[in-house]
Amino acid sequence: xxxxxxxxxxxxxxxxxEKKKEEKSDEGKGKETDDAAKPNGEKKDGDGEGEELSEEDxxxxxxxxxxxxxxKEPDTTLYRPALETLRTLIRTSTSSxxxxxxxxxxxxxxxxxxxxxxxxxxxxxxxxxFADILSVLAMTYSDTEPRGTLRYRLLASSMSPTPTEPxxxxxxxxxxxxxxxxxxxxxxxxxxxxxxxLRDLGIVCAKFLLGHHAEPDAIDLLEELxxxxxxxxxxxxxxxxxxxxxxxxxxxLLPPPDDVAFLRTAHDLYVQHKxxxxxxxxxxxxxxxxxxxxDIRTPSNPLMKRQLAFIIARSGVPIEWxxxxxxxxxxDIPEDLFDCLSNSRLSxxxxxxxxxxGVDEAKSLEDIYKSHLENTRTANANVDSARANLAGTFVNxxxxxxxxxxxxxxxxxxxxxxxxxxxxxGMLSATASLGLSLLWDTDVxxxxxxxxxxxxxxxxxxxALLATGILSCGVRTEADAALALLGDYVSNKxxxxxxxxxxxxxxxxxxxxxxxxxxxxxxxxxxxxxxMEVVSITSLALGFIFVGSCHYEITCIILSTLMERSEAELxxxxxxxLALGLALLHLGRQDAMDATIExxxxxxxxxxxxxxxxxxxxxxxxxxxxxxxxxxLHHCNDHIxxxxxxxxxxxxxxxxxxxxxxxxxxxxxxxxQMALRQFNHLMAYxxxxxxxxxxxxxxxxxxxxxxxxxxxxxSKYSHxxxxxxxxxxxxxxxxxGAGTNNARLAQMLRQLASYYHKEVDCLFMVRIAQGLxxxxxxxxxxxxxxxxxxxxxxxxxxxxxxTIVAFTDAKAFIFDKYHWMxxxxxxxxxxxxxxxxxxxxxxxxxxxxxxxxxxxxxxxxKPRTISGFQTHQTPVRxxxxxxxxxxxxxxxPYAHVxxxxxxxQKNPGWxxxxxxxx
Numbered sequence: 001x002x003x004x005x006x007x008x009x010x011x012x013x014x015x016x017x018e019k020k021k022e023e024k025s026d027e028g029k030g031k032e033t034d035d036a037a038k039p040n041g042e043k044k045d046g047d048g049e050g051e052e053l054s055e056e057d058x059x060x061x062x063x064x065x066x067x068x069x070x071x072k073e074p075d076t077t078l079y080r081p082a083l084e085t086l087r088t089l090i091r092t093s094t095s096s097x098x099x100x101x102x103x104x105x106x107x108x109x110x111x112x113x114x115x116x117x118x119x120x121x122x123x124x125x126x127x128x129x130f131a132d133i134l135s136v137l138a139m140t141y142s143d144t145e146p147r148g149t150l151r152y153r154l155l156a157s158s159m160s161p162t163p164t165e166p167x168x169x170x171x172x173x174x175x176x177x178x179x180x181x182x183x184x185x186x187x188x189x190x191x192x193x194x195x196x197x198l199r200d201l202g203i204v205c206a207k208f209l210l211g212h213h214a215e216p217d218a219i220d221l222l223e224e225l226x227x228x229x230x231x232x233x234x235x236x237x238x239x240x241x242x243x244x245x246x247x248x249x250x251x252x253l254l255p256p257p258d259d260v261a262f263l264r265t266a267h268d269l270y271v272q273h274k275x276x277x278x279x280x281x282x283x284x285x286x287x288x289x290x291x292x293x294x295d296i297r298t299p300s301n302p303l304m305k306r307q308l309a310f311i312i313a314r315s316g317v318p319i320e321w322x323x324x325x326x327x328x329x330x331x332d333i334p335e336d337l338f339d340c341l342s343n344s345r346l347s348x349x350x351x352x353x354x355x356x357x358g359v360d361e362a363k364s365l366e367d368i369y370k371s372h373l374e375n376t377r378t379a380n381a382n383v384d385s386a387r388a389n390l391a392g393t394f395v396n397x398x399x400x401x402x403x404x405x406x407x408x409x410x411x412x413x414x415x416x417x418x419x420x421x422x423x424x425x426g427m428l429s430a431t432a433s434l435g436l437s438l439l440w441d442t443d444v445x446x447x448x449x450x451x452x453x454x455x456x457x458x459x460x461x462x463x464a465l466l467a468t469g470i471l472s473c474g475v476r477t478e479a480d481a482a483l484a485l486l487g488d489y490v491s492n493k494x495x496x497x498x499x500x501x502x503x504x505x506x507x508x509x510x511x512x513x514x515x516x517x518x519x520x521x522x523x524x525x526x527x528x529x530x531x532m533e534v535v536s537i538t539s540l541a542l543g544f545i546f547v548g549s550c551h552y553e554i555t556c557i558i559l560s561t562l563m564e565r566s567e568a569e570l571x572x573x574x575x576x577x578l579a580l581g582l583a584l585l586h587l588g589r590q591d592a593m594d595a596t597i598e599x600x601x602x603x604x605x606x607x608x609x610x611x612x613x614x615x616x617x618x619x620x621x622x623x624x625x626x627x628x629x630x631x632x633l634h635h636c637n638d639h640i641x642x643x644x645x646x647x648x649x650x651x652x653x654x655x656x657x658x659x660x661x662x663x664x665x666x667x668x669x670x671x672x673q674m675a676l677r678q679f680n681h682l683m684a685y686x687x688x689x690x691x692x693x694x695x696x697x698x699x700x701x702x703x704x705x706x707x708x709x710x711x712x713x714x715s716k717y718s719h720x721x722x723x724x725x726x727x728x729x730x731x732x733x734x735x736x737g738a739g740t741n742n743a744r745l746a747q748m749l750r751q752l753a754s755y756y757h758k759e760v761d762c763l764f765m766v767r768i769a770q771g772l773x774x775x776x777x778x779x780x781x782x783x784x785x786x787x788x789x790x791x792x793x794x795x796x797x798x799x800x801x802x803t804i805v806a807f808t809d810a811k812a813f814i815f816d817k818y819h820w821m822x823x824x825x826x827x828x829x830x831x832x833x834x835x836x837x838x839x840x841x842x843x844x845x846x847x848x849x850x851x852x853x854x855x856x857x858x859x860x861x862k863p864r865t866i867s868g869f870q871t872h873q874t875p876v877r878x879x880x881x882x883x884x885x886x887x888x889x890x891x892x893p894y895a896h897v898x899x900x901x902x903x904x905q906k907n908p909g910w911x912x913x914x915x916x917x918x
Contacts, residue, residue, distance in 0.1 A: 061106040064089065068110050071117055076126075083129045090136055091168065100140065108140045128160035136169050139176050149173070150180040154197055166201070167208035178205050178217060182224035199225050207234050215242045216858050219250070228261050232268050240269050242858075244278065248790065249857040252624040252668035256590050259623065260286065267291060271298065277896040280308050281787045284315045287548055287588055287794070292321045302336070303839060303903050307894035309340035310901040314786055314830065316511040316795035319476055340901075342476035345841075346831070347440040349901075350402045350779065352843065353833050353875050359777040362406045363399050365392050368770050370750060390426045391764045393418065394822060395771030397433030401829065402776050404438045410448060419452075424459060425817035428496065431463025432820055435470030439826070445471040446481055453485070462500035465489055466820060469504025473826045474795070482508035483517065490520060499537045500820075506541025510827045511795035513549050518542065526557040528564065535561060536574040539581030540802060544827065548587040548794040555596055558582045562603050562611065570605045573812045576652070579611035580805050583618040587794050593619035606650040613653050617660030618801070622667030622785075622792040629664050629675065632657040636682055636690055655693035655808045658682060662697035663801070667785070667792060672701050676710070683717070692724050696804045699732030703800060703828070704781035705880040706742045715748050719755070726756075727765045728807055734769030735800075738825075739832060740879070741778035749773065761815050768822065775829070782828040783880045788853065788897045799827030834884050836874040836891075837903050845873045846891060846904065853883035 053061070070082040086103075093101040107114075111134075118134060121127045131152045138148030157163045166174055181202050188195050202225040209218035222228045235243050244266040251259045263282050270279035276299050283291035296308045312322065319341050322333060339345065354360040392408070396418070400406035408418035409430070419430040431452050438445030449471065452464035465486055472482040482505065489501035502521065509517055524530065525538040539561070542554050558581055562570070569575070586593040593615050600612045613635065620628045635657035640650075658679075665675035676698070683694045695717050702710050714736065717729035730752060737745040749770050756762035775781070783789075784796035802824040806813040813821055838844045851869030866883050878884060884898040891904035 057102060057106075060089070060102055064103060064106050065110070068107075068114065071114075071130075079126045080129075083126060083133065086133055087129065087164075090133065091170075104137060104140050107137055111137055111141060123159050125160055128156045128163060131156035131159065132164050136173060139173065142176070142180075147180045147184050149176050150184055150201075153177060153201065157197070157201070165208075166204055171212060171214070174205050174208050175214075175217065177201070178209070178221045181205065181221065185225050195225075199227050202227065203230060203234070206231075210234055210239050210243070213860070215239060216246050219243065219246055223254075223258065223262075228258075228265050229268075231265055232272060235269055235272075237273060240273050240275075244269050245857050248282070249855075252671065255625070255627070256623075260590075271295070274299075275896065276304060276308060277311060277894065280311055281791050281896070284312070284317060284787075285791045287317075289321045292317065293323065296322050303905065304894055305337060306340050306841070307901075307903045309337050310903075311787070311895070313341050313343045314793070314900050315791060316474060316793050316827075318511065318513040320513070338478075340841075343440065343474055344442075344477070346475065347402065347404075347442075349835055349843070350440070350776075350831050350833075351404070353779060353831065353835065354403055354777065356875055357777075357779065357877065359779065360403065360405075362403065362411070363774070363777060364407065365395055368395055368399055368774050369753070369767070370746075371753075385760075386423045386426055387760050387764055388767075389418075389421045390429060390819065391767035391771075393422060393426070393430045393433050394768050394819070397436035398768075398771035399774045399777060401436050401780055402439040402441075402831070404441050404444060406437045409434050410437050419460060419463075425496075425819075427457060427459040428463040428466070428500070428817075429820045429823075431460050432466040432470060432500075432823060434464075435467030436823065436826065438467075438471050439473070439829070440471070440475050442472055442475055442477055442481060446485075458494055458496055462494075462496040463820075465497065465500040466504050466507075466823065469507040470823055470826050472508035473510060474830075476512075487520060490524060495531070495533060498534055502534075502538050502541045506544040507823070507826060510544045510798065511547050513546055513551075517545055518551070518554060521545075522553065522557055525554070526561065532565070532569050532572045532574040532578070536577040536581070540577040540584075541581075543581035543584030544795075544798050544802075547584045547798045548589060549585060550589050550592045551585055555582065555585055558585075559596070559599050559603075562600070562605070562607065567605060570607050573809055575607050576610065576805055576808070577802075579607060579614050580802060582611060583614035584798050584801070586615050586619045587797060588621055588623075588792065589619050590623070591619075606653075609653040610650075610656055613656045613660055617656070617663045621663045621797055624665055624668035624671035626671070629661050629671070629678075632660045632664070633678060636686060640687070651687060651689045652808065654687060655689050656805075658686075658690055658693035658697050659700065659801075659804055659808075662701040663797075666701045675701060676713075680713070688722065691720075691722065692728055693808060695725065695729035695732040696807055699735030700800055700804055702736050704736070704738045704740060704783040704832075706737045706740055706745055708744075710736055711742075711745060711748070718748075718752055723759070723762065724810065727762055727810055730762065730765040730769050731807060731810075734772030735782070737769075737773040739772075739775040739778060739781040739829075741774055745773055746770070764815070772825075776831070779831055779833065779877060780829050781832040781880065782825055782830075784828055785880075786830075786899065788883065788899070789880070793828075793830075796828035796830070799824045831900075832878055832880075834874060834876050834878050834899050835901055836893075837901060839903070839905065841903070843875065844904065847887040848872055848874055848876060848884045848898065849887050850876055850878065850882055850884045853881055 064086070067082045067086050070078045090101070090103045093103045114134060114137070118127065118130050121130065135149050135152035135156060138145065138152055141148055153166065166177060181198055185195055185198050188198070202221055206218040206222050209215070209221070219228070219231070222231060231243065247262045247266045251262050254262060263286050267279050267282040267286070270276070270282065276295055280292065280295040283295050292312065296305060296312065299305055299308070319333070322341065333341065351360065396406050396408045404410055419427055422430045434449055434452070435445070438448055446468065449464050449467045452460050452467075455461050455464070468482055468485050486501040486504045486508070489497050490505070492498045492501065502524070505517060505521070521538050521542055525535055525542060527535065539558050546554055558578060561578060582596065586596060596615055597612055600608050600615065603611070613632070616628065617632065636654055638654065661675050661678060665671040679694050679697060682690050686694070695714060698710055698714060711733070714729045714733045718726050718733065720726045720729065733745060733749065749766055753763060753766045756766060782796065782800065784793050784800060785791065786793060803821060806818070806821040806824070834848070836844055836846045849866060849869040849871050851866030854863070854865055854867050856863045856865055866885060871887055876884065878899055886893065886898070889907055890910045892907050894903045894905065
């Protein structure tokens with residue numbers, strides 16, 4: 001194929017002789033065209049000097065000039081035909097993408113004359129048409145006369161009851177008009193002038209854009225004019241899908257309250273077009289109780305209702321949200337729906353899934369550690385130390401989570417249980433790990449744990465209470481066993497029993513918003529005579545149960561505790577959980593936190609600043625709000641000199657600010673990438689407290705999503721000279737790889753086990769990270785986002801955040817006797833499977849393609865939503881960034897995103913197609 005040649009302008013030479021030759025030849029060439037181009041003996045400005053015109057162009061220019069002359073004549077009967085002809089010539093002109101249409105080019109020099117003519121005419125339909133033509137011409141003068149197109153468009157509309165449709169001038173004109181509408185609207189808003197005419201015109205333009213596959217332009221225009229809710233009148237069944245996809249993808253880039261307005265409008269559009277799963281996902285994202293209730297009640301199809309119930313169960317919002325009359329009895333929820341809402345089948349499905357993958361056999365510690373691959377000296381290989389046994393407790397619990405058949409605890413012989421290989425507080429964590437192994441299996445689990453509640457050993461008893469809470473996390477039963485078993489211990493005189501029971505209730509009823517539990521725990525949270533440990537743990541439990549509820553009474557109790565407690569009490573390490581409990585109440589509630597922030601400013605203790613940062617970042621968790629990230633970076637800028645005598649300044653708030661950046665940015669990919677760059681700077685130039693928090697922030701921003709860059713960064717930090725930084729980095733490696741079985745990460749951790757074989761605390765942390773990486777034998781993850789990473793589970797964020805806050809002072813909590821705080825992660829744990837169910841809710845194998853999710857928002861046509869896919873039979877395991885789609889059209893899914901439980905319906909047209917093929 002011959003290369004395409006473009007005409008090139010002749011290069012002028014610098015040689016004076018050559019110049020003369022060129023000028024002569026130019027004169028010879030130009031004589032003919034100049035004579036032709038100047039019929040009136042005068043060259044028009046802007047005609048394209050020295051440009052040769054074809055005969056057609058000359059004829060067009062002459063015709064246009066003749067029409068303008070007609071408009072100058074006193075005979076008014078000539079005006080209308082001349083204007084009509086001008087309009088026809090402009091409309092029918094064709095041009096390439098890169099050049100101005102010929103009529104506009106030739107009329108441009110006459111624009112000022114035409115303006116003067118227009119001003120001289122009196123109002124009429126002719127003048128309206130003239131304004132219309134000038135509006136189009138003004139596009140060529142947009143640099144010197146801004147908003148001219150819009151000005152004449154509005155004049156044309158005001159003079160005629162039936163003005164010309166703006167769309168008749170074509171796409172470029174509408175886009176020009178849309179741009180000018182936005183800037184004019186801003187100016188009028190500042191001057192406090194009426195904007196109704198702009199909004200009316202905006203609706204007309206948006207209608208045209210929506211009808212011509214320019215949905216993003218239409219949405220941007222309506223957003224600028226602040227009438228995004230009017231979209232519901234303009235969108236039809238052909239455009240709503242693209243419109244909603246674009247709007248949802250814009251949400252994280254918008255400031256409040258525009259982000260909420262976008263979500264509500266998209267929700268209304270989905271409901272309008274009977275796309276209930278999509279609508280419900282947005283209602284959950286908004287955290288709107290009324291929308292959730294209406295979405296699950298609107299569909300008449302019982303299978304659709306069950307599918308929506310599965311989505312609600314995954315999100316962790318209260319079951320009561322689905323009721324019309326809110327009471328504790330769940331009277332008006334049918335039994336089949338209650339089954340789906342309560343996660344009662346989760347345990348059985350996980351075990352079946354494990355069998356399908358061939359991982360149902362219990363894994364031993366050696367299967368995880370692979371000590372034979374570590375380069376440690378043989379002398380230290382089998383030391384049976386208390387710390388090593390404690391690490392084994394957690395590893396065994398996390399690895400066999402949910403399968404209920406581990407050899408150390410559940411199936412250990414009587415009297416030979418792993419519990420007795422631990423000492424004192426180690427026994428508490430060991431007993432509690434039973435709850436992890438039997439996770440979600442309330443029927444079998446409670447009978448296993450029951451025998452330990454009668455133990456004479458206080459720590460074993462406390463561990464059994466905590467295990468009861470862990471076991472019931474996220475699963476609802478009509479028996480309410482957890483509350484019945486733990487309720488009696490919340491007032492016990494023994495602190496371990498009391499805190500274990502309270503935290504057990506917090507984890508069992510996380511996100512349930514149960515008022516009967518608040519009446520049980522509130523008196524403890526507000527009791528001045530109790531220690532900070534009990535009060536703080538109670539506040540945290542209440543934060544778990546009422547996460548994202550802005551519960552007024554609990555907020556007041558925690559605030560009054562912060563105001564009334566002595567300085568010495570607030571200086572204790574436990575006070576951070578008091579602040580965290582308050583922050584969790586405002587999780588994802590944005591502006592609703594303003595009153596609480598103002599109240600916190602009145603607290604005179606240094607904890608006030610810690611609490612303000614925690615509340616602010618929790619309120620904007622997952623929103624990618626740039627202003628909040630900026631304000632957190634400002635906090636990291638402060639330099640606190642603690643070396644001065646009597647210095648009361650505390651730098652803990654900087655650790656929360658770093659974690660806050662991750663918390664706010666984790667909901668959106670670009671924001672998360674930007675945050676990673678900031679973390680690199682903070683690590684290089686930040687204070688010691690900031691450097692300790694950066695690895696934790698990296699773990700939070702990429703939980704269960706092992707990206708190579710993050711793994712390499714954490715690997716570097718895990719060898720840091722500051723051991724606290726190294727320990728937090730090792731734990732963060734566990735968070736990032738949680739439940740992924742990532743081979744590269746497993747190898748890194750084995751190398752770290754060799755490297756730190758003499759550092760007890762670091763080795764303990766390596767073991768924990770190894771357990772997390774193989775969590776649930778690779779079937780359970782802790783990423784708080786689901787529904788194609790669009791919806792954030794508040795209960796999951798609560799658990800992750802509580803664990804990370806404990807790690808801001810790991811020495812005082814995790815490496816002391818409060819290692820059970822690692823179990824906070826349970827609220828974020830959920831199987832990473834996709835299980836297809838038939839109409840009887842029984843598992844059926846279906847062929848699916850699984851690949852990396854591709855962002856197709858705003859792309860033309862029907863692009864592929866996954867890349868590099870592999871074909872599997874369900875059930876399948878899905879990674880955090882993976883997406884599945886059905887390989888054939890044999891079934892129609894009720895869910896819009898194929899993850900978790902997906903109910904399928906047989907496609908009635910499929911068999912017919914089969915017969916036709918035969």
